[in-house]
Amino acid sequence: MTKQRLVVVGNGMAGARTVEEIVERGGMERYDVTIFGEEPYGNYNRILLSEVLSGSHDPQAIFINALDWYAERGITLHAGVPADNIDRADRVVRGGLVHEPYDVLILATGSRPLVPRLDGLHRADGKWKQGVFVFRSLDDCSRIAGYAKGRARAAVIGGGLLGLEAARGLLTHLPEVHVIQRESTIMNLQLDSRAGRMLQTTLQDMGIQVHTGTATTAMLGREKVSGLQFESGEILDCDMVVMACGILPNVQLARDAGLAVERGIVVDDQMRCVDDPNVYAVGECAQHRGQVYGLVAPLWEQARVLAEHLSEANPAATYEGSRLYTRLKVMGVDLATMGAKDSDDPEDEVILYSEPSRGVYQKLIVRDNQLAGAILLGDTAAASSLVQLFDRGTPLPQRRADLLFPSGATPAVTAPEQLPDDVQVCNCNGVSKGTIVASVKSGKRSLSAVCAATRAGTGCGSCKDLVRRITEWASDGQLEEDVTAHYYVPGVPLAKPELIAAIKELGLRSVSAVFGALTGGLEDAGSKTGLASLLKTIWGAEYEDERDARFINDRVHANVQKDSTFSVVPRIYGGVTSSAQLRRIADVADKYNVRMVKITGGQRIDLLGIAKEDLPGAWQDLDMPSGHAYTKAFRTCKTCVGTDFCRYGLGDSTALGIAIEKRFQGIEAPHKMKLAATGCPRNCAEATTKDLGAIAIEGGRWELYIGGAAGSTVRKGDLLCTVDSHDDVLRFMGRFMQYYREQAKYLERTYSFVERIGIERLRQALVEDRESICQRLDAEIEAAVRAYEDPWREGRAPLHRHQFVSTLPAGDAGERLAAVSA
Amino acid sequence: MMRVLPNQRQPAAVRSEGAFNLGPPGQIPIGEAREFDLPGQRVAVYHARDGRLYATQASCPHLGGKLADGVVGGAVVICPLHGYRYDLRDGRVLNGACDRLRTFPVWLSTGGDVMVQLEV
Numbered sequence A: 001m002t003k004q005r006l007v008v009v010g011n012g013m014a015g016a017r018t019v020e021e022i023v024e025r026g027g028m029e030r031y032d033v034t035i036f037g038e039e040p041y042g043n044y045n046r047i048l049l050s051e052v053l054s055g056s057h058d059p060q061a062i063f064i065n066a067l068d069w070y071a072e073r074g075i076t077l078h079a080g081v082p083a084d085n086i087d088r089a090d091r092v093v094r095g096g097l098v099h100e101p102y103d104v105l106i107l108a109t110g111s112r113p114l115v116p117r118l119d120g121l122h123r124a125d126g127k128w129k130q131g132v133f134v135f136r137s138l139d140d141c142s143r144i145a146g147y148a149k150g151r152a153r154a155a156v157i158g159g160g161l162l163g164l165e166a167a168r169g170l171l172t173h174l175p176e177v178h179v180i181q182r183e184s185t186i187m188n189l190q191l192d193s194r195a196g197r198m199l200q201t202t203l204q205d206m207g208i209q210v211h212t213g214t215a216t217t218a219m220l221g222r223e224k225v226s227g228l229q230f231e232s233g234e235i236l237d238c239d240m241v242v243m244a245c246g247i248l249p250n251v252q253l254a255r256d257a258g259l260a261v262e263r264g265i266v267v268d269d270q271m272r273c274v275d276d277p278n279v280y281a282v283g284e285c286a287q288h289r290g291q292v293y294g295l296v297a298p299l300w301e302q303a304r305v306l307a308e309h310l311s312e313a314n315p316a317a318t319y320e321g322s323r324l325y326t327r328l329k330v331m332g333v334d335l336a337t338m339g340a341k342d343s344d345d346p347e348d349e350v351i352l353y354s355e356p357s358r359g360v361y362q363k364l365i366v367r368d369n370q371l372a373g374a375i376l377l378g379d380t381a382a383a384s385s386l387v388q389l390f391d392r393g394t395p396l397p398q399r400r401a402d403l404l405f406p407s408g409a410t411p412a413v414t415a416p417e418q419l420p421d422d423v424q425v426c427n428c429n430g431v432s433k434g435t436i437v438a439s440v441k442s443g444k445r446s447l448s449a450v451c452a453a454t455r456a457g458t459g460c461g462s463c464k465d466l467v468r469r470i471t472e473w474a475s476d477g478q479l480e481e482d483v484t485a486h487y488y489v490p491g492v493p494l495a496k497p498e499l500i501a502a503i504k505e506l507g508l509r510s511v512s513a514v515f516g517a518l519t520g521g522l523e524d525a526g527s528k529t530g531l532a533s534l535l536k537t538i539w540g541a542e543y544e545d546e547r548d549a550r551f552i553n554d555r556v557h558a559n560v561q562k563d564s565t566f567s568v569v570p571r572i573y574g575g576v577t578s579s580a581q582l583r584r585i586a587d588v589a590d591k592y593n594v595r596m597v598k599i600t601g602g603q604r605i606d607l608l609g610i611a612k613e614d615l616p617g618a619w620q621d622l623d624m625p626s627g628h629a630y631t632k633a634f635r636t637c638k639t640c641v642g643t644d645f646c647r648y649g650l651g652d653s654t655a656l657g658i659a660i661e662k663r664f665q666g667i668e669a670p671h672k673m674k675l676a677a678t679g680c681p682r683n684c685a686e687a688t689t690k691d692l693g694a695i696a697i698e699g700g701r702w703e704l705y706i707g708g709a710a711g712s713t714v715r716k717g718d719l720l721c722t723v724d725s726h727d728d729v730l731r732f733m734g735r736f737m738q739y740y741r742e743q744a745k746y747l748e749r750t751y752s753f754v755e756r757i758g759i760e761r762l763r764q765a766l767v768e769d770r771e772s773i774c775q776r777l778d779a780e781i782e783a784a785v786r787a788y789e790d791p792w793r794e795g796r797a798p799l800h801r802h803q804f805v806s807t808l809p810a811g812d813a814g815e816r817l818a819a820v821s822a
Numbered sequence B: 001m002m003r004v005l006p007n008q009r010q011p012a013a014v015r016s017e018g019a020f021n022l023g024p025p026g027q028i029p030i031g032e033a034r035e036f037d038l039p040g041q042r043v044a045v046y047h048a049r050d051g052r053l054y055a056t057q058a059s060c061p062h063l064g065g066k067l068a069d070g071v072v073g074g075a076v077v078i079c080p081l082h083g084y085r086y087d088l089r090d091g092r093v094l095n096g097a098c099d100r101l102r103t104f105p106v107w108l109s110t111g112g113d114v115m116v117q118l119e120v
Ligand code: SRM
Pocket: A460, A559, A560, A561, A567, A569, A598, A599, A600, A601, A602, A603, A604, A605, A606, A629, A635, A636, A674, A709, A710, A711, A712, A713, A749
């Protein structure tokens, strides 16, 4: 196949990123790539210019791709050569003396600063007065910094995001900086007026003087600027001016070429120009579904879609627009905003929290139980979780305050920038903040890539949120969404509902069949256990079990220990045992040289340090069923002594606990389920912090809680319903379990699941039966209960003669084991 | 019937001292691995689902996990203890930083037995 000629105009963030994405998808096989870049450099991270101006980043440090990156990949870059003209009839782009024919053309010309009409901006020779700047490129940045040296006072026209960042940067070069804002508050596009005023106070405390409601009319001075004049007639003397009044898409080239241009170059969902199938536009110059974007996150998305399309990695990829999230990168100011800033709809809920003395102002706008907008000023700890809710339109928890102040009394979360570099973030793997930041700087672009490279967040997972926030912060908004994060397992590119549909439609009953049909036979080690769990839930008895798809614990029905021996936890229903049972346990402990006998935190007994070979013998001698302490399944039901003995007992929690355990033992689920039944609201069995918990209350009734936790996360469960009998407790518990089995993601504990779905919806589905699924759920869990078999019986009839063999001795490989003579 | 694709041919120079016959591949359940106690050395032998065989040192360089108890997929094993992943073809660690696993040539003898060549 002869290669097609791909020409890109604009080597900024969108243009270069698109090329990078095409390269990553093997697109260089298909295209000869040529880029026109007006700026005489490789590609740099424009959003870090604010940091360069404030001196916290070296200009060299913001380059994403230096010139040799292009050369190494065989990409022709005309650096410093603006494209002047596109001849669509002949399919040629011309820039100075360079003529480049194209088959496919991408326009990524970005924006240019909007320059307000001001008297006295120009000198007699038509050029701008000395000391007047815009702030868009690396060259602008060095000119501003150079000019500021030794001067006393600067003014920035424009109190938006860019103006404020410029002002903060100037403050490191000059003693006095003024911001002139025509509107009555600053950052009026993102902030409501209260937040705007509060931010103004914060900035003024930092030494930036803000003048709102002040329209600039003229620039003073002869050759050099010497001041600004305002509509009120007032004058501000200053030595330099930076104009940050907004941006305009750079569309002249496209317009001259006769392409459809409104505010930006009009494109469809593949970023293709509507009137020329060979021309695409991406980034700030593009107008998609009426929207022109001025932030990087949307254009990453656009670049990815365009690359998928052009490289044919996924020709059907579509861009569907982005939801906007903004963060101000001004040192010492925490500010994040998303979506709507004000609400005029009386149906909206507005949640406000304000603490002026600390400069904290937080506002949420909730519409149809989804987050429609948020302003977080002074404290952005909640920003990353809110962005996710906002982005995905997830239903919100009922207690809205939990959005800002997660319950569970976790200490207030610190902002990433405030943490010292050597602080240990991942306490399981000992990964510091510095290591995570270094990994991002070395080019890891997604959370999963950072986690895989540093191992942060791969232990108990409780630091994952902090790792995400650090990664987001360190990548300056360049974080890529993990596509795999939406997949059920990383190795099969489908989300859970699509995966289930495919499995059912194609009748895939084993893990190897799934790989065979959905990944072209490519087996992914990290996906096997998750698939096994899902298939088991989908097919029940029809599931074709392949033992190699199980984790070692599930292959030998015991929990692997650090020395590769195993622990054995027999089931002790409801925590109630007997002297005979205890004697048997003691005998087993002696016979198999158990290293420790321990009462577990789950109210039963653990025999630790049993060799794999001894497992079948130990089980047989115990003559007790498996406690499933090793698998993602129903674990235990803790109980308290209840009515038979306790003077406060209101309900027979022991009998209920035993009944629960007998019924649900061994029921597999996306993650483990730990239960409790407790005899009165004193809650000695801790039922409110269990995956499912029942609490007896006065009047012979039981409260049923779901989604509680007291492990790496602490969460009080939500009350699902209050019922009258043990049978009803079992019924609703089973119903919830089945719903969780079907709907939860692999390894999603109920505390996340209930939070994600929302108790209100769960109640509607499981108690009110609004979706008419209860009968089916009840029947399915009943079938699962009936299918239960004690896995320890396998000890008597192993599936493979080496199922419980840990090391094959030299002799066992057959007498034939011998040195071979060649 | 089990299908076995020997992924490595017998090394050109088999040194008779170091080559061992481990018996038929069916001793290792398909898709799993088992540890073999060979003179002076424990070796994990993997029997991948596609029929390919691999052999590496038996214990994980991280904290000694028993690699034969790991999950095997394609040419990757995941250590059962802390989830380090290794490429079975060259022993390279795929997540985080860990020493490379020693790997050993493994092939099927003409009689269909698993053969492994140890370093001597
Ligand atoms: C044995 C036991 C500790 C003890 O000596 O008491 C224990 C031992 C382990 N826990 Fe636990 N947990 C034990 C009670 C608990 C409890 C308390 C309870 O069950 O009431 C909790 C808090 C409740 C909860 O589950 O959230 C608990 C929260 C965890 C967690 C954190 C789960 C979370 O998402 O918050 C993990 C890690 C995980 O699941 O990923 C964990 C994981 C583990 C593992 C399985 C780690 C592993 O994968 O190897 C430990 C196995 C040791 C072994 O080989 O036996 N263990 N663990 C307890 C067994 C209870 C039982 O009889 O089944």
